[in-house]
Amino acid sequence: xxxxxxxxxxxxxxxxxxxxxxxxxxxxxxxxxxxxxxxxxxxxxxxxxxxxxxxxxxxxxxxxxxxxxxxxxxxxxxxxxxxxxxxxxxxxxxxxxxxxxxxxxxxxxxxxxxxxxxxxxxxxxxxxxxxxxxxxxxxxxxxxxxxxxxxxxxxxxxxxxxxxxxxxxxxxxxxxxxxxxxxxxxx
Amino acid sequence: xxxxxxxxxxxxxxxxxxxxxxxxxxxxxxxxxxxxxxxxxxxxxxxxxxxxxxxxxxxxxxxxxxxxxxxxxxxxxxxxxxxxxxxxxxxxxxxxxxxxxxxxxxxxxxxxxxxxxxxxxxxxxxxxxxxxxxxxxxxxxxxxxxxxxxxxxxxxxxxxxxxxxxxxxxxxxxxxxxxxxxxxxxx
Numbered sequence: 001x002x003x004x005x006x007x008x009x010x011x012x013x014x015x016x017x018x019x020x021x022x023x024x025x026x027x028x029x030x031x032x033x034x035x036x037x038x039x040x041x042x043x044x045x046x047x048x049x050x051x052x053x054x055x056x057x058x059x060x061x062x063x064x065x066x067x068x069x070x071x072x073x074x075x076x077x078x079x080x081x082x083x084x085x086x087x088x089x090x091x092x093x094x095x096x097x098x099x100x101x102x103x104x105x106x107x108x109x110x111x112x113x114x115x116x117x118x119x120x121x122x123x124x125x126x127x128x129x130x131x132x133x134x135x136x137x138x139x140x141x142x143x144x145x146x147x148x149x150x151x152x153x154x155x156x157x158x159x160x161x162x163x164x165x166x167x168x169x170x171x172x173x174x175x176x177x178x179x180x181x182x183x184x185x186x187x
Numbered sequence: 188x189x190x191x192x193x194x195x196x197x198x199x200x201x202x203x204x205x206x207x208x209x210x211x212x213x214x215x216x217x218x219x220x221x222x223x224x225x226x227x228x229x230x231x232x233x234x235x236x237x238x239x240x241x242x243x244x245x246x247x248x249x250x251x252x253x254x255x256x257x258x259x260x261x262x263x264x265x266x267x268x269x270x271x272x273x274x275x276x277x278x279x280x281x282x283x284x285x286x287x288x289x290x291x292x293x294x295x296x297x298x299x300x301x302x303x304x305x306x307x308x309x310x311x312x313x314x315x316x317x318x319x320x321x322x323x324x325x326x327x328x329x330x331x332x333x334x335x336x337x338x339x340x341x342x343x344x345x346x347x348x349x350x351x352x353x354x355x356x357x358x359x360x361x362x363x364x365x366x367x368x369x370x371x372x373x374x
Contacts, residue, residue, distance in 0.1 A: 002282075002317035004296045006306040009286070009313050016313075063282045063317055064339060095189075095250045097337050099196070099286070109191045119193040126196050126203075126335070130189035130250055148313070150284050150337040152251060 007058050007067075011101030011123075014056060014071030014146045022056040025085070027077070032163050033085060035170070035185065036078030043077060050075065052082050053137075059153055067150040072105065072139040079172040081105075086136030086167055088112070090156030096135070096149055098127040103145035106138045106171050106178070110162075116169050118180050121145060134162055138171040140178045194245050194254075198288030198310075201243060201258030201333045209243040212272070214264070219350050220272060222357070222372065223265030230264060237262065239269050240324075246340055254337040259292065259326040266359040268292075273323030273354060275299070277343030283322070283336055285314040290332035293325045293358050293365070297349075303356050305367055308332060321349055325358040327365045 008017035026049045027040065034040045043050070050073065057068035075082040086108070089096070098107060098121070105121040112132050119127050121137065129135050139145040168186045172179055195204035213236045214227065221227050230237070237260065244255035262269040273295070276283070285294060285308070292308040299319050306314050308324065316322050326332035353373045359366055 001298070002320075003302075004294075004304040004306055004317060004320055004322075005315045006294075007313045007315065009311050011311065058313075058315060060315065060317065063315070064280060065282045065284055065337070067284050067313060067315075067337075093251060095252045097252055097254050099335065107191075107193075111188070115190075117191040119191055121193075124196050124198065126194045126245075126254060128192050128194065128245060128247065128250070128254075130191060130247065133189075133191055135191075148286065150252070150254075152339070 002060055002062055009069060009148060011146055014054065014069035016056050016058060016069060018058060019056045020059045022054060024054045025052050026050065027052055030085065033083065034077040034080055036080065039078035053084055064152055065150065066153045067148060069146060069148055070137065072137060072145040074139050074142050076173060079174065081138045081140050081171050081173065083138040084136050085159050086134055086162040088132065088134045088158040088161055090158050091154055092132045094152050094155035095131045096129040096151035096155065098129060099148045100125045101146040101148060103139060103143045104141035105145040106140055108136045108138060108167060108169055108171060110134045110167050114168065121147060136167060140171060189247055189249055196256060196335060198333055201241065201256035203243050203245060203256060205245060206243045207246045209241060211241045212239050213237065214239055217272065220270065221264040221267055223267065226265035240271055251339055252337060253340045254335060256333060256335055257324065259324060259332040261326050261329050263360060266361065268325045268327050268358050268360065270325040271323050272346050273321055273349040275319065275321045275345040275348055277345050278341055279319045281339050281342035282318045283316040283338035283342065285316060286335045287312045288333040288335060290326060290330045291328035292332040293327055295323045295325060295354060295356055295358060297321045297354050301355065308334065323354060327358060
């Protein structure tokens with residue numbers, strides 16, 4: 001039987017008082033998604049393969065809902081801001097909610113049909129991610145970007161599509177500002 | 188087709204920059220759940236039927252997930268703190284997440300089999316509500332109690348059980364402190 005629990009979330013760090021799993025993504029694991037491979041290889045060596053983001057979750061088998069935090073470090077590879085892999089859900093009928101706690105960033109979304117949506121992430125911004133929209137978070141600020149996510153644990157992940165083809169838009173620094181540009185490699 | 192959107196949530200007031208519905212519960216509508224009927228009738232008259240709580244939602248038909256805020260006023264009826272009606276979900280396989288933004292309170296839960304759980308609500312406390320646990324929020328503080336909730340819009344509500352039978356526990360003020368006591372009327 002499942003029992004209620006209260007999990008304290010630290011909105012500044014993403015730490016959770018109770019967790020059932022976590023993983024870290026380091027820069028070397030994200031090589032396919034950044035365009036400037038020489039800059040990436042340099043940073044992996046010079047910065048000892050830095051952590052780009054960490055995901056902590058609270059998952060209880062038998063529940064239709066689970067939640068967790070994603071904490072993204074600030075940083076860039078060349079002029080591309082640190083980003084998550086980006087993914088569709090395996091279940092095309094399941095969406096998600098991203099509720100930003102601290103930092104600033106961009107939530108880049110792309111529908112199965114190729115439409116793009118760009119939402120700002122800042123404290124208090126609660127993003128509705130409809131079913132079958134791929135989503136990628138990008139830390140465009142100087143501090144950690146922390147958000148709470150909630151979805152159905154059956155939603156699953158399909159990383160392959162975005163890993164292989166990328167997304168149509170890129171979020172880069174240009175003239176000292178955040179710019180959303182067309183990807184040079186996406187068809 | 189559904190499109191992503193970003194909703195700004197004010198954690199101090201529960202206000203949402205985009206909403207698809209809302210309702211208010213006033214004290215007179217909650218008469219069945221408070222034990223001290225003379226105190227309730229007095230307060231309804233003296234305070235012009237005050238608002239006890241308000242629910243604001245962001246719901247998009249076709250999505251498996253929706254969210255919103257509940258904002259509870261501080262107050263008591265006799266020695267019982269202001270509380271929500273309390274409900275099971277109509278769908279017994281669907282849970283919920285309550286993420287407290289401001290204020291302080293108690294989340295009182297009761298399983299279908301009658302087990303009780305008491306969780307604290309304070310900023311940063313994210314409560315996991317398993318499927319088939321009735322839940323009621325109680326504002327035990329001096330300020331508004333505001334929380335964000337996320338669940339499946341198909342979860343629905345079954346208010347009748349709790350409205351008619353109450354919950355096994357009550358949250359009252361006793362000697363100036365918050366106390367969880369056995370209900371005098373629940374079987």
